[in-house]
Amino acid sequence: MPGWLYQRLGDRLFSALVVGLALGVVLAALAIVWVLYQGGREALHTFGFLGFLTGSRWDAVRGEFGAWPPLLGTLVTSAAALFLAFFPALSAALFVVEFAPRALKGAVAYLIDLLAALPSVVYGLWGIFVLVPLVRERVELPLFTWAAAHAPGLLAFLGPPTGIGMLSAILVLALMIVPYASALARDALALVPQSQREAMYALGATRWEVIRRVVIPYARAGIFSGVVLALARALGETMAVTMLIGNSVNLPYTLFGPAATMASLIANEFTEAEDDLHLSALIAVGFVLLLIALATNLVAAWVLRRMSLGEGRK
Amino acid sequence: MNLRRRYLRDRVMQGLVYLGTLAVLLPLFFILYYVFVQGIGALDLAFFTRPPAPPGEGGGGMLPAIVGSLVVDLIALALAAVFGVAAGVLLAEYPDHPLNPFLRLVSDVMAGLPAILMGLVAFVLVVKPMGHFSGFSGAVALALIMVPIITRATEGVLKLIPWEITEAGLALGLPRWRVILSLVLPAARGGILTGLMLALARGAGEAAPLLFTAFGNPFLTLNPLEPMDTLPLKLYVYAISPYEDWHRQAWGAALLLAAAIMVANYLARRATRS
Numbered sequence: 325m326p327g328w329l330y331q332r333l334g335d336r337l338f339s340a341l342v343v344g345l346a347l348g349v350v351l352a353a354l355a356i357v358w359v360l361y362q363g364g365r366e367a368l369h370t371f372g373f374l375g376f377l378t379g380s381r382w383d384a385v386r387g388e389f390g391a392w393p394p395l396l397g398t399l400v401t402s403a404a405a406l407f408l409a410f411f412p413a414l415s416a417a418l419f420v421v422e423f424a425p426r427a428l429k430g431a432v433a434y435l436i437d438l439l440a441a442l443p444s445v446v447y448g449l450w451g452i453f454v455l456v457p458l459v460r461e462r463v464e465l466p467l468f469t470w471a472a473a474h475a476p477g478l479l480a481f482l483g484p485p486t487g488i489g490m491l492s493a494i495l496v497l498a499l500m501i502v503p504y505a506s507a508l509a510r511d512a513l514a515l516v517p518q519s520q521r522e523a524m525y526a527l528g529a530t531r532w533e534v535i536r537r538v539v540i541p542y543a544r545a546g547i548f549s550g551v552v553l554a555l556a557r558a559l560g561e562t563m564a565v566t567m568l569i570g571n572s573v574n575l576p577y578t579l580f581g582p583a584a585t586m587a588s589l590i591a592n593e594f595t596e597a598e599d600d601l602h603l604s605a606l607i608a609v610g611f612v613l614l615l616i617a618l619a620t621n622l623v624a625a626w627v628l629r630r631m632s633l634g635e636g637r638k
Numbered sequence: 639m640n641l642r643r644r645y646l647r648d649r650v651m652q653g654l655v656y657l658g659t660l661a662v663l664l665p666l667f668f669i670l671y672y673v674f675v676q677g678i679g680a681l682d683l684a685f686f687t688r689p690p691a692p693p694g695e696g697g698g699g700m701l702p703a704i705v706g707s708l709v710v711d712l713i714a715l716a717l718a719a720v721f722g723v724a725a726g727v728l729l730a731e732y733p734d735h736p737l738n739p740f741l742r743l744v745s746d747v748m749a750g751l752p753a754i755l756m757g758l759v760a761f762v763l764v765v766k767p768m769g770h771f772s773g774f775s776g777a778v779a780l781a782l783i784m785v786p787i788i789t790r791a792t793e794g795v796l797k798l799i800p801w802e803i804t805e806a807g808l809a810l811g812l813p814r815w816r817v818i819l820s821l822v823l824p825a826a827r828g829g830i831l832t833g834l835m836l837a838l839a840r841g842a843g844e845a846a847p848l849l850f851t852a853f854g855n856p857f858l859t860l861n862p863l864e865p866m867d868t869l870p871l872k873l874y875v876y877a878i879s880p881y882e883d884w885h886r887q888a889w890g891a892a893l894l895l896a897a898a899i900m901v902a903n904y905l906a907r908r909a910t911r912s
Contacts, residue, residue: 332813334816335813339814342724342728343728345724346725346741347737349721349722353744353748355763356751359763360755360759414658415661416662419658422655423656432663435666436662438903439666441843441899442669443843443870444844445843445845445870445873445892446669449873449877449888449892450672499666502666530644530645530647531652532647532651533644556750557750560755562753563870566846587754591754594761594849610755614755618747621746621747624750
């Protein structure tokens, strides 16, 4: 091979190839936004963007589509799951980084990582056959009968105690994001330099005071961005929720009763959508989900960027 | 605050952390235990070697879904590896390239997008023009999920390769492309392999983006241009079906998936270490 070919042309070809392929990744990302917008345009055009977001009826037979019921379902289930998952996830992370003896540390961390990687359908399967009966017999029926006897006003809020519904979906979502949030929080805690802890111990602090005054403040941006990422995951979680939530887009939702999230609505109706408007409305729901996911991810990235600038700054 | 109270608070908080950890580990352990106990009985010879029996009849197996999973996941991984590794090389080896800020933003954001959206995109871009569902469209959806994972892993490991290796190559008169291909990438092989394994493990468990792309197919096929079944997809269909025997097989599929993902994660860890 002549030298110029090897030296000059080789470098040019290689970098052109690498840049071209990388450009493909950027284009794919742009295509995601473009395709979802284009696909949903018919529905967004028919109802108007705000009208689509706030429309509270989703009725395929009448061709009336409003995204408010699934949007509400998504926000409520994700927020509730995050609320349930936050403190357990943080304690598990603290346990691994601060408390666990060395032998246990690796095992617990490995188990949590493994569960973070367990597919959504597996959680859904377990949810259908184990969680749903448990929730129905142990939580919903007792509460329901108690409410029927003592506080009939609550019944409208509780809904039918079938086990399939919002409560089960929230519980399984919480279980699913716990390992994920915990792994992210653990990474943030592990980044706290040992010298920071030692300095605090040297001042006579107890272990909890070290954690409370040094470790958590130092890692808080990482923990917070982990929480936001866990929220983003909960917002888009599809299979387990679809299997447990009962898929009903009729408002009002109740605690025990069936509901729908944006992801579960798409998963449930997409292959059955007959006319173009229905299909377009489902893709438009996907577009709204995309916007929400983008926003949460950008918030997480922004928080993390702030963390890498300064350490534990006020 | 006196010393006794400080010690007491330390103890109480330690107890709370232990309790919280237990609250995390117990249910999760319970899930794993259940999947194992219920699934192990379903993994017989028929499960691996037979196509599904007609609904309600009982018997049959998951052969088409197992084969379909392999085909779809490997096509997805091949697609994603080409783009993902190249993007990682650009980010790490050409740090001043004007595309990089976009590329980094894009791969960070893509990694956090709901998987089902990738299914919608693959439906519009591949299924609609082709006119029918196909394993290939499912592979495209999965590849979109895998790319950012591979890009990040590749960039991360390439940045760990000592600059002296590049310098040594350049000092011998090698051009950049030769240095990257023959020195840097082989040195980073373990880390890149880890990224590929993690991406595969992630994609192999996804059912949501395959619902309206790969769609499912009860007949054995190796042709990715036809609809295909995969394990997570079959698991979903069986789990929500009314048939006892399908539930049993769904547990089997769950165990098989969990085991495969466990192995992939283990291999990924080992590749990092070596």
